[in-house]
Amino acid sequence: MQTEQLNPHNQWVAFFSQTGSEIVALSEKLGRWPNLIVTNQRPAELRTVDPKIAQLPFLFVMSNKPTLEEYEALFNHLAPPDKLVVTLHGWLRVMPPEICDKYRMFNGHPGLITKYPELKGKDPQIRAWEGKFETAGSVLHKVTAGVDEGDIIDYEEFTTEGLDLDGLFLKLRDRSLWMWYKFLKVVLS
Secondary structure, eight states: OOOOOOOOGGGGEESSOOOOOOHHHHHHHTTSSSEEEEEOOOOOGOOOOOOOHHTOTTTTEEOSSOOOOOOOOHTTTSSGGGGGEEEEOHHHHOOOOHHHSSEEEEEESSSSSOOGGGGGOOOOHHOOOOOOOOEEEEEEEOOOOHHHHOEEEEEEEEEEOOOOOHHHHHHHHHHHHHHHHHHHHHHHO
16 A cells, blocks of 8 residues: 655644554554554453554554543644544544534544434443344434543444344444445645
8 A cells, every 4th residue: 555645734632541443443544544442451461463553653642541631732733724624443542622613523433323322432342232133224413521431423224134243343334334435534724
């Protein structure tokens, strides 16, 4: 895959706390990497960063629980707020309201919160599986100070019939990637 730096008027910053594999898959589908990839420090035994990301020169590591000051320092070195698109891909930290309010920030959530608001928060796919929900899905939403509270940009819903837990995870990932791809093709062009 070619690394294409985006037009400075449409910079993209992607955050992750787990493996970053969604960012890799999305970058491959889009044919470009984010301008900056951000993760937080976590003990090695808690995760393995995707090897395609681990050595990138535009990978930035923040503290495990970043402060408002750390976020501000990071964002102050980037494009102006109206020229920046920020995406969260398993970023397991709540963004400070001051940051949410200032930047165009979006999150992918593997829980169909349009139909099941109780799936807001961490590990919704497991809660949906354990609750034997008949349908599942992913949403793409604007990030606000509340957890999974922002306006819904897009969502995908499907039946869970015949799916085991691994199948549910794979289908949620595929639907999420498709929504991210459609969305980023528009906002980054």
